[in-house]
Amino acid sequence: AQSVAQPEDQVNVAEGNPLTVKCTYSVSGNPYLFWYVQYPNRGLQFLLKYITGDNLVKGSYGFEAEFNKSQTSFHLKKPSALVSDSALYFCAVTDYGQNFVFGPGTRLSVLP
Amino acid sequence: NAGVTQTPKFRVLKTGQSMTLLCAQDMNHEYMYWYRQDPGMGLRLIHYSVGEGTTAKGEVPDGYNVSRLKKQNFLLGLESAAPSQTSVYFCASSSPTDMNTEAFFGQGTRLTVV
Numbered sequence: 001a002q003s004v005a006q007p008e009d010q011v012n013v014a015e016g017n018p019l020t021v022k023c024t025y026s027v028s029g030n031p032y033l034f035w036y037v038q039y040p041n042r043g044l045q046f047l048l049k050y051i052t053g054d055n056l057v058k059g060s061y062g063f064e065a066e067f068n069k070s071q072t073s074f075h076l077k078k079p080s081a082l083v084s085d086s087a088l089y090f091c092a093v094t095d096y097g098q099n100f101v102f103g104p105g106t107r108l109s110v111l112p
Numbered sequence: 113n114a115g116v117t118q119t120p121k122f123r124v125l126k127t128g129q130s131m132t133l134l135c136a137q138d139m140n141h142e143y144m145y146w147y148r149q150d151p152g153m154g155l156r157l158i159h160y161s162v163g164e165g166t167t168a169k170g171e172v173p174d175g176y177n178v179s180r181l182k183k184q185n186f187l188l189g190l191e192s193a194a195p196s197q198t199s200v201y202f203c204a205s206s207s208p209t210d211m212n213t214e215a216f217f218g219q220g221t222r223l224t225v226v
Contacts, residue, residue: 009152032213034214034215036217041220042219042220043116043202043217043218043219043220044155044202044204044217045217046214046215046216049213049214051213090154090155092215094213098143098160098162098208099157099160099170100145100157100204100206100215101157102147102154102155102156103154104152104153104154105152105154
């Protein structure tokens with residue numbers, strides 16, 4: 001069975017500082033990994049994905065994520081945080097795009 | 113391009129009442145999903161469908177039924193609503209090709225059962 005862990009319920013970072021939101025996964029086959037962002041009272045918006053190839057994936061709004069197979073991790077990163085990045089972030093894994101399993105979410109607060 | 117559209121956006125039900133949530137997608141996606149979102153629990157899969165006329169149970173299917181009579185629509189039904197079904201419901205769709213595996217989400221339906 002697939003599973004996703006996001007070990008931090010909340011991440012606080014000062015505006016302009018780099019941010020990291022952590023994600024680890026468990027899947028039997030090759031992982032397809034995703035990050036989504038949710039703003040208040042909105043649906044989930046796709047940020048980026050890892051399917052195959054380069055371990056460093058770049059996505060929307062300046063976000064990137066690094067796939068690490070040995071550590072089964074897919075941490076979300078951004079070099080310089082903005083106040084507007086404050087939102088709820090979800091990591092997800094799927095086995096070839098059939099069933100998406102989501103982590104519990106990490107609330108990111110970027111402080112001015 | 114509407115993407116994934118859910119109706120209604122808000123609803124208040126009394127315990128024991130029934131209702132149907134409608135999800136429509138215009139991207140010709142094969143797969144569709146219903147999730148519920150509860151604080152601290154992320155999104156949990158209720159039911160999903162891999163094609164017209166097919167449905168399958170997810171992680172938390174009890175108390176819900178679904179139908180996929182048309183490829184573009186996926187209906188979620190609550191036959192006898194319970195307070196434990198108070199939640200935000202999200203529909204999603206995806207097309208599992210190598211290039212486009214991500215799921216696209218609707219805006220959500222906030223359901224309160226009193």
